[in-house]
Amino acid sequence: MTERSAEPAIDRWAERRRIAEQARGERAWSLWGPYLSERQWGTVREDYSRDGNAWRSLTHEDARSRAYRWGEDGIAGLCDDHGLLNLSLCLWNGRDRILKERLYGVTNEEGNHGEDVKEVYHYLDAVPSHAYLKFLYKYPHGPFPYDELLQENWRRGRGEPEHEIEDTDAFDADRFFAVTVEYAKADVDDIHMVVTAVNRGAEAADLHLVPQLWFRNTWGWKDGAVAWRPSLEAGPDGSVTCRHARLGTYRLSFDGAPELLFCENETNPRIHGGRPNAAGPFKDGLNAAIVDGDPSAVSATSGTKLGLHYRFRLEAGASATIRLRLHAGTRARAVDGDGTATGRRVAEADAFYEMLQDGILCPDRQRIFRQAAAGLIWSKQLYRYDVRTWLAGDPLLPAPPAERREARNATWRHFASADVLSMPDKWEYPWFAAWDLAFHCLPLALLDPDFAKGQLLLLTREWYMHPNGQLPAYEWEFGDTNPPVHAWATFRVFEIDRDRRGGRGDLAFLEGVFHKLLINFTWWVNRKDAQGRNVFQGGFLGLDNVGVFDRSRPPPGFGVVHQADGTAWMAMYALNMMRIALELALHNDVYESTASKFFEHFLGIAEAMTDMGGEGVGLWDEEDQFYYDEVDMPGGQMLPLRVRSMVGLVPLFAVEVIDPKMLQRLPDFARRMNWVLENRPHLAQLVSRWNEGGEGDRKLLSLLRGHRMKALLTRMLDETEFLSPYGVRSLSKAHKDAPFHLDAFGASFSVRYDPADSTSNMFGGNSNWRGPVWMPMNYLIVEALRRFHTYYGDDFLIEYPTGSGTSLTLDAIADALEERLIGLFTKDADGRRPAFGNAPRRHAETDPEEALLFHEFFDGDTGRGLGASHQTGWTALILNLLHHRAKRAN
Template sequence: MDPERLRLQEAASGKRAWKRWGPYLSERQWGTVREDYSPGGDAWGCVTHDMARSHAYVWGEDGIAGFSDQRARVCLGLALWNEHDPILKERLFGLTNDEGNHGEDVKELYYYLDATPTHSYLKMLYKYPQREFPYSELVSESRRRSRDEPEFEILDTKAFQHDRYFDVVVEYAKADANDVLMLVTAYNRGPDSAPLRILPHVWLRDTWSGGTSTTRKPQLGMADEGHVAIDCPRVGKFGWQLEGTPEYLFCENATNPHGFSALTDDSGYYKDGVNNYVVQGDRDAVNPAKKGTKAAAHYRFRVPAGGSVKVRLRLSNTVTKNAFKDFDKIVQKRRREADEFYAVLQSDIKDADARAIQRQAFAGLIWSKQFYGYKVQQWLDGDLKNPDPPEQRQSGRNSQWKHLNNADIISMPDKWEYPWYASWDLAFHCLPLAMIDPEFAKHQLDLITREWYMHPNGQLPAYEWDFGDVNPPVHAWATWRVYEIDRKHHGKKDRAFLERVFHKLLLNFTWWVNRKDEQGRNVFQGGFLGLDNIGVFDRSAPVNGGHVDQADGTSWMAMYSLNMLRIALELATENPVYEDIATKFFEHFLYIAAAMNDVGGTGVGLWDEADGFYYDVLHLSSGEMLPMKVRSLVGLTPLFAVETIEPETLKKLPNFRRRLEWFLKNRPDLANLVSHWREPGRGDRRLLSLLRGHRMKCLLEKMLDESEFLSDYGVRSLSRYHKEHPYTVLKDGKSIPGLGDDNTVDYVPAESNSPMFGGNSNWRGPVWFPMNFLLIESLQKFHHYYGDDFQVECPTGSGVFVTIQEAADEISRRLSKLFLKDAAGRRPVFGDCGRAQNDPHFRDHLLFYEYFDGDTGRGVGASHQTGWTALIAKLLQPRG
C-alpha cells in the first residue's frame, strides 16, 4: 500500500489526525451573508474587499493559499507586495454582484495544481503582476459593459503585458500530522529584475471578542529561540519557524475603528497593521513588543529576470534547531508519494493529458474544502463584537433556520465566488471525491442530513443566501452512488452509512410531498430548482393566483422515489422491514408517473405528443392550463427517473415481489407504466421509468440533434431551436397579467441576456456538467435494460445508429473535449484567449468553470468551480 493510502486509513481509524490541518481557509470571507450585519441585508456592501484588510471577521477567515486547523483557529496564508500596489495582496480581488455586467466574478489568476486527500501534499499557483494591480479599471470597465458584451478579465488589462509578472508557487508538505512545511517559490517571468516582498502570515481567528468564548484569549509572540510561539487553547502550542532573518511584524486580528464609526474602541494594533507598516511606512501600526494575534515575516527580494526566490517555513508542535535540514527531502518525498497515489488510480488512463486534467480536477476539489462557521441564532441576535442588529433581521433572511449551527469542513463549489455550501452541488462533488477519499464523501452526505443542518420540518438547507430555497433532490442518488463506489473501493458494504442517511431522507422526502405538492396531485412545483434563467419567468415567484406544474420538479421527485426504492431494496436484503418501505416508494413512483400523463384528472398532462417533449404547465387563476413550450433541460429531466430491478433481487425479497405483482394485477392503469423483459432462465427484469420506448426515442431525437440540444461539448441547457423560434408565454396572443413584461426565451449559448435573477444570472443555454452527467447515467441504465438491440440515431439526422450506451459514451466524449487538447493543441475551455491557449506558463493550468458556452465550449460563470465540474474526473476514468 502506498503511503498516502496508509495515511487515509490512519485518519479514518483515528490512529493519526492527518486531516487536522488542511486548505480550510476561504478565499473570500468579505461579502458573505455570515458577515452581513447591515439593516437591509446588503451582504456585498456590509464588508467590502476594501474594508476586509481592516475589518476583523466573525465567522471565518480568508487568505491566499490559506491553510489552517479544522476550525480555522490558527491560520496560515501568503501576502505579497510588488512595491506598486496601494495595498498588500492579502486576499483575492473580485467584483460584487452589481459591479459586473454578468454578476460577481473573481478577477485574479490562480490555479490548484496538485493535492492529496490527507493534504500531505498541496500545490497551487498564483500569478501576481509586477505593475500596479488594476483594481479600479476592472470595476469601472465591468460596470460600463452591457449584458451583451463579454466579461472584462484581468488579461484584458495591461497587468501581464510583456510577461511582467511573478508565478508564485505555494506548496505544503506534512512531515507529520502536526508538522507542516510551507514552501513559497516566486519566478520572475518578465524581461527585467523586479522587486517583490513576500510576507507569509500566521494569525488567530477571533473567537474571543464575540462574548461566547469560555477559554482564555490565544496569543502569538516572539520566542527567545527566534521563532513565533503560538499558544491557542483549543489547538495547542505550536512554533512557526522561518528560514533566514526576515523582519517579524505583529498586530492584532481586530477591526481598525478608524472609518468604522459604529465601533468605538480606539486603542491597539489593528488587523491592517502589517499592511500599513509595509505599504505606508507607518511604524506605529505594528507592536514593537512583538506579540499579538496576527504576525507576518517580511522578506525583501529583487528577483532577477527569469530567476526565482524561495521562502521556507515550518509550523510544528515540536520546535527544533535544525528545522530546515530535512525540509527539501520531505517536500520531494511528498511529491513522489502524490505521484504514487494517483498512479494507482490512473493506471488505466493512457493519455497523459487526460491524467493531468483529472489530477487537477481532484486538486481543485481538495483545495476547496473549507471551514464553514455559521450559527444562525447567534447571527440573528448579534454579538458583542458588532452593533446590535436591526429588528427586521429577526423576520428576515434565514430567520426560519435558527436551529442551523454549522462549524465543519465542507466541500464548497469554490472558495471565492461560492464560499458557502449548496446542498445539491455537494451531492455532485461527492462522486469524484469518493474516487479518492470515500470516507470524506460519505461524511459530507451524512453531515448535510444531521439535525444541526436539516430543518426540523425535513428540508435540506439550500445555501446561505437563502437556506429555505429549494435545490433539486439529488441527495439520495448521490448516497447510493457513493455507497457503490465505496463498496468497490473497500470490498465491503457500509450499510450503517446507507441506513443512517436513508432514515433522514425519509423526512426530506415527506417534506417535498407536503410542501411542494400542496394539492396532493403527485405533480410538483419546487420553484427555480437551480435553473435560473432557463425559463420565461421566475418559477419561485407567485403567479397571479395561479401556479406552475413543473416537468422537472415532478421528474426530480420520480427520480427521488426510485433512488429511495433502490436503497430500500438494498437494506431489505438484510432486514425485511425495509420491504414495506420499498413498496411505498414503488407505488409513489407509479402515482407520479400517472400524474404526469393526467394532471389532477384534467386530461392534460406534461407531455406534448405533437412536439414529442415535456413542458411545464401554467395554471391560471381562471382555471385554464397553458403549456409553456420552452425546449430546455426541464423537458429532459424525465430521463433521470429510471431504475431496473433484477430478477435476483425479487427472488431475495418475496414480500416485496408479492406486493409488486398484486399491485400490477389490481391496478392495470398503472401496470402499463412498468416495462418488463423476460430473460430465459432468469425471469423478469423490471424497468421503472417515466418513459417507455416511444417517448424516450422522442426525447433522445431532440437531445441528440445538433440543431437542438447536442453541441460539440455536451448537451445544452436550452435548445438552439429557440434561436430561430423565440418563445413568449401568451394567452390568446396577449401577455398574461401578473407575469411581467419580458417573458421571452431565445437561445443564448452562454451569458444570459435576462436580468431575471439579478447580477449573478450569468447563463442561459450553456453546457452544464451535473445535468449532463445525470443524462449519461440514465442512458446507461436504459441500455442495461434494453441492451444492444435498441438503437438511436446519433447525431440525429446523421444516418448513424448506435446503442444507448454508445450515445452515452458520445456525450461523455464531447464533455471531455472541453478540456482535452485538440489536434492543434487548443483547449475549448480557454475560448479565444490566445495567452491561455499558447503560453507555456498558462496552457496546461486549467480552470474548471461553472458552465460552458453551448457553441464554442468556452468557460462561463464562476471560473474555479471545481465542484460539480470535477465530474470530469469521473468521466475520464475508464468504465469497469
C-alpha cells in the same frame, strides 16, 4: 552487486494508509487542511446590515481593517479544522496601493454578469490527507488594476463579455511573478510551507513576500472571552511561539532573516468606530507598515497576527524561495532546507495518482484527472455559521437592527455549522449548496470515500436539516429548494465505496442517510405538492433562469406552476429511495415494505406526469413530443410554457432497472409489486413492457415508455437543438431564431438561446441555463442512458446524431457523450483546449506546467469555460467520466 541508492524507497501506499488511518480515527491527518476561505467578505455570515445587502455590508475594501466574525480568508491558505490558526500567502510588488492579502473580484452588483473573481490562480496538486498541496498565483509587476476592473465591468452591459484581468495590460510581456505555494506534512500537526517566486518578465522587479500567520478573532464578541485571548510571540531563537487555549502550543520556524511584523486581528476603530485616537495595532497593521511605511502600526514582539516580511529584487527569469515550518510543540524544528521532506510527499502523491489513474494511458488525461482532483481537495472549507447567534447579535457589539428578526434564514435558528465542507468555489460560492455538494461527493468518493460519505451524512444531521425535514439549500436562502439528489448521490457513493472495499458495502452509512431522507421525502410530499396531485412545485430547483419567470415567485395573476422537472426529480427521488430500501432489504427484510411504498409512490408520480388528477391532461405535450411546465391559471385554464429546455429532459433521470435475481431474494416486495401491476392496470401501462421483461429478463421503471424516450432523445441528440460539440445544452438552440414569447396579465416574457453568459437579470444574472453545457446534468444524462441500455440491450438503436443516418446503442451514445464532455479539457488537433476559449493563452508558455481551470458551465457552441472559474466542485465529475473510460478500456 547493484549499488544502492542513498535515497529511501518511496512508500507507494503512504497516502492510502493516511486516508485509512484518518477513517479509522487513528491519526488526525485532517486536522490541518486547505480549509481557509478565499472570500469571507460579502457573505451572508458577515452581513450585519439593516437592508440585508451582504455585498455592501462588508466589502473588499473593508476586509483588511475589519475583523471577521465567523471565519477568515486568504490566498493559498491552510488552517486547522476549527479555523483557530491560519497560514497563508501575502505579497506586495512595491507599486500596489494595498497589500495583496486576499483575492479581488467584482460583486454581484458590480459585474455585468454577476460576481466574478478577477485573479489568475490555479490549484495544481493535492492529496486527500493534505499531506501535499500545491497552488499557483500570478502576481503582476505593476499596480494591480483594481479600478479598471471595477469601472469597466460596471460600464459593460449583459450583452458584452466580462472584463477579466487578462484583458488589461497587467500581464503584458509576461511582466508578472509566478508564485507557487507548497505544503508538505511531516506529521498530522507538522507542516512545511515552501513559497517559490519566479520573475517571468524580461526586466528586474521588486517583490515582497509576506507569509501571514494569525488567530481567528474569538475574543472580541462576548464577555469573558478575552481571558482566552491567544498569542503569537517572537522567541530568542528566531522562531515564533503560538499559544491557544484550545489548539495548544505551536512553533513557527523559518529560513532567512525576515522582518517580524506583529499586529492584532481586531477591527481598526479609527476607520470603523469613529475613534481617531484609538491605540493600535490593528488588523491592517501589516498594510500600514509595509505599504504606508508606518512602523507604529506594528509590534516587533507579539500580537495575534504576524507577517514575515521578505524583500527581493528578482532579475529576469530569477527565482526566490522561502521556507517555513509550523508544528505542534514547544521546541523549534528545522525547515525543509534541501527539499527532502517536500520531495518525498510529491513522490507519494505521484504513486497515489498512478494507482487511481490505472488505465488512463493518455498523459494529457492524467493531467486533467489530477488537476481536477486538486481543485476538489483545495475547495474544502471550514464553514462556521450559527444562525441564532447571527440573528441575535453579540453582547460586545451594538444590537442588530429590528429588521434582522425577519432577515433571511430567520426560520433556520437551529442551524449551527462549524464543519469542513466541500464548497462549489471558494471565492464565488464560499458557502455550501446542498445539490452541488451531492454531486461533489461522487468524485470525492474516488479519492477519499469516507470523506464523501461523511459529507452526505453531515447535511442530514440535526444542526443542518430543518425540524420539518427540509435540507438547507444554500447560505443566501436556506429555505429555497434544490433538486432532491441526495438519495441518488448516497447510493452512487455507496456503490463506488463498495467497489473499493472489495464488494463490502457500508450499510451503516446507507441506512443512516436513508432514515433521515425518509423525513425529507415526506417534507417534499407535504410542502411541494400544492394540490395533492403528485405534481410538484419546487421553485427554481437550482436551474436559475431557465424558466420564463422566477418559478419560486410567479408574477401576479399567474396560478400554480406544475413543473416538469420538479415532478420528474421527485419520481427520480422515489426510485432512488426504493433502490436504497431494496439494498437494505437484502440484509434486513423489514425494508421490503418500505421499498414497496416508494415503488407505488413512483407509479403515482408517473401517472400524474401523464394525467394530472384524472383530467386527461399531463406535462407531456403530444404535439411537440416534449415535456413542458404548465401553469394552472385562475379559472382552470392550463397554460403550457413551451420552452424546450433542460426542464423537459429531467424525466430521463427517473429510471431504475431491477434484476430478476433481486426479486427472487425479496419475495414480499415482488408479490406486492406484481399485485399493484395486476390490479392497477392503468398504472401498469406506465411501466414499459413490464410483463415482457428486457435484457436478462430485467424489469424497467421509468417515466418514459419506449416511444416517448425515442422522441425525447431525437430532440436531445439533434445538433440543431440540444446536442453541442461538448455535451447537451441546457436550452434548445432552436430558440436562437425562434425565442419563446409569452404575453400575459399586461406583461411580456421571453426566453432566448444564449450560449454563453446570462442576458437575464433573474437570480442576479450570474448564471445561465439558457444555452450553456452544465456538467452535472450531462453526467445524469449519461448515467440514465447506461441504465436504459441495461434493460433494452444492443438491439435498441437510436440515431446519433439525429439526422446523421447512423444508429447506435444507448450505451454507445453514452460513450460518445462522455467523449464530448471530456473534450472540453483535452487538446484538439490545433493544440488548444476548448474550455480555454478561442483567445490565445497569454503567458501560458511560460508556465512550468500547464495549469487548467474547471468552470461552472461551458459555452453551448464553443465549449469556452464560463461562470465561476474554479467550480471544480461539480465539474470535478470529469474524474468519474475519465475513470469510467479507463475501466471500459481495460
